[in-house]
Amino acid sequence: MDPVQAIILGIVQGLTEFFPVSSSGHLVLFQNLFGLREPALFFDIAVHVGTLIAVLVYFSADIASLLKSIFQFGAKMITKGPDRSSMANDADLKMVGLILVGTLPTALLGFGFHQISDQLFASLVIVGVALFFTAGLLVGTRLVRTSGRGIMAFTYWGALIVGVAQGLAVMPGISRSGATIAVCLIMGLNRDDAARFSFLLAIPAILGALVLSLVSGTAGWDEFSTISIVLGTITSAGVGYLALSTLIKIVRHGQLFYFAPYCVVVGAIALMAA
Numbered sequence: 001m002d003p004v005q006a007i008i009l010g011i012v013q014g015l016t017e018f019f020p021v022s023s024s025g026h027l028v029l030f031q032n033l034f035g036l037r038e039p040a041l042f043f044d045i046a047v048h049v050g051t052l053i054a055v056l057v058y059f060s061a062d063i064a065s066l067l068k069s070i071f072q073f074g075a076k077m078i079t080k081g082p083d084r085s086s087m088a089n090d091a092d093l094k095m096v097g098l099i100l101v102g103t104l105p106t107a108l109l110g111f112g113f114h115q116i117s118d119q120l121f122a123s124l125v126i127v128g129v130a131l132f133f134t135a136g137l138l139v140g141t142r143l144v145r146t147s148g149r150g151i152m153a154f155t156y157w158g159a160l161i162v163g164v165a166q167g168l169a170v171m172p173g174i175s176r177s178g179a180t181i182a183v184c185l186i187m188g189l190n191r192d193d194a195a196r197f198s199f200l201l202a203i204p205a206i207l208g209a210l211v212l213s214l215v216s217g218t219a220g221w222d223e224f225s226t227i228s229i230v231l232g233t234i235t236s237a238g239v240g241y242l243a244l245s246t247l248i249k250i251v252r253h254g255q256l257f258y259f260a261p262y263c264v265v266v267g268a269i270a271l272m273a274a
Contacts, residue, residue, distance in 0.1 A: 003028060003225075005229075006235075010236040011239050012231055014235060014236040019243055020256060022183065022263070025130060025174075028172045032124065049236060053240075054213075054238075055206075055240075058198060069090075081094065091152055094154075099197075101156045101163065102159040103205065105166075109164065111212065124273055126172060131174075131263045132264060133173070135267065138256055138260040142186045144188075148188045148190035149189055150190060155232060162198075162201065165183045170209075180198040180201060199269055
């Protein structure tokens with residue numbers, strides 16, 4: 001992979017990781033276009049790290065608030081013992097709990113799909129069918145009410161279901177952001193908290209995928225030059241930040257379903273190219 005291809009794939013990742021059109025599905029399509037028939041796992045993870053950086057920067061204030069609540073709660077546990085009232089009334093602690101619950105099914109499904117990643121990332125048929133599934137989820141958001149519950153009213157069962165949706169998004173063609181935000185909205189969470197929970201939940205998922213690929217020894221660093229990895233990561237981070245800020249506005253206006261026709265078209269192209 002030359003630097004120009006790395007930049008192009010970084011742009012694709014930055015746009016599609018946050019826009020609900022499946023970043024992994026697009027990477028499979030572009031890798032086929034460039035003749036990279038084997039799944040470029042390490043490069044795929046590297047550009048995901050770029051978009052992780054975008055999430056960390058965009059939600060830096062939220063992350064700092066979550067960490068502050070965790071430390072304060074821990075300090076109270078040590079000095080005063082369990083404080084159930086804090087857990088029941090602190091929105092940040094509730095968010096942390098929801099993230100932990102949602103991460104469990106994501107980790108289980110992600111590990112399972114990792115075992116067959118070669119087959120998943122080599123199949124344009126899977127990409128095409130999964131993109132149609134993503135389109136269906138996005139259309140479903142058109143049917144939900146304009147106002148929903150806040151994060152304090154969201155249940156841990158709901159977080160578990162969102163975690164399952166995120167785990168299934170390991171399959172190329174299923175948009176992680178589209179699936180998680182759509183499920184949150186369909187289950188009655190308000191638009192702002194749906195987007196916020198979706199992307200905060202993505203942080204441990206992306207970190208876990210990075211660790212899993214590195215530990216498994218199948219990451220394939222030697223397949224790429226260092227400059228290609230760096231350029232792809234930086235490009236995906238910069239473009240990703242712009243795409244993330246744009247998507248937040250789109251979700252707030254209830255326009256997530258606008259991406260459904262695009263998913264249908266790209267899904268059809270993938271099936272025809274298979």
